[in-house]
Amino acid sequence: MSRYILIRRLRGPAFLLLVGVIALLAQANILSWGRSWPLFLILAGLLLLAERAVLASEGYPSWPWQGGWQGEPYSGAMNPTAGQGAQQATGTAMVPSQPPHEWENGGEGGQS
Numbered sequence: 001m002s003r004y005i006l007i008r009r010l011r012g013p014a015f016l017l018l019v020g021v022i023a024l025l026a027q028a029n030i031l032s033w034g035r036s037w038p039l040f041l042i043l044a045g046l047l048l049l050a051e052r053a054v055l056a057s058e059g060y061p062s063w064p065w066q067g068g069w070q071g072e073p074y075s076g077a078m079n080p081t082a083g084q085g086a087q088q089a090t091g092t093a094m095v096p097s098q099p100p101h102e103w104e105n106g107g108e109g110g111q112s
Contacts, residue, residue: 004054018043050067 018039025031 002054002058004051004058007047007050007054012045014047015040 022031022036022039023031025036026033
């Protein structure tokens with residue numbers, strides 16, 4: 001697992017830990033909830049800096065739709081029939097593979 005993904009996964013627990021520490025400090029009358037908001041900004045900034053530092057050193061991670069994690073071939077998790085001899089579509093339903101016949105005459109359109 002890349003360090004970038006590890007930092008992204010630790011974001012929630014880090015904020016939860018900060019809330020717990022602030023609750024203890026508020027219970028001991030050391031720091032009130034109203035004055036603790038800069039700590040959340042500092043934590044968010046530190047996590048973003050850590051993510052940027054990892055991206056600068058390791059490069060951007062590969063995502064599942066770009067060939068799998070760490071170079072693994074895409075297993076077709078989004079398509080349960082993949083790998084069972086089924087033909088996968090090469091195009092999309094929203095973009096036609098061939099232009100409509102009206103466009104073949106220079107795109108003038110209208111009635112002829």
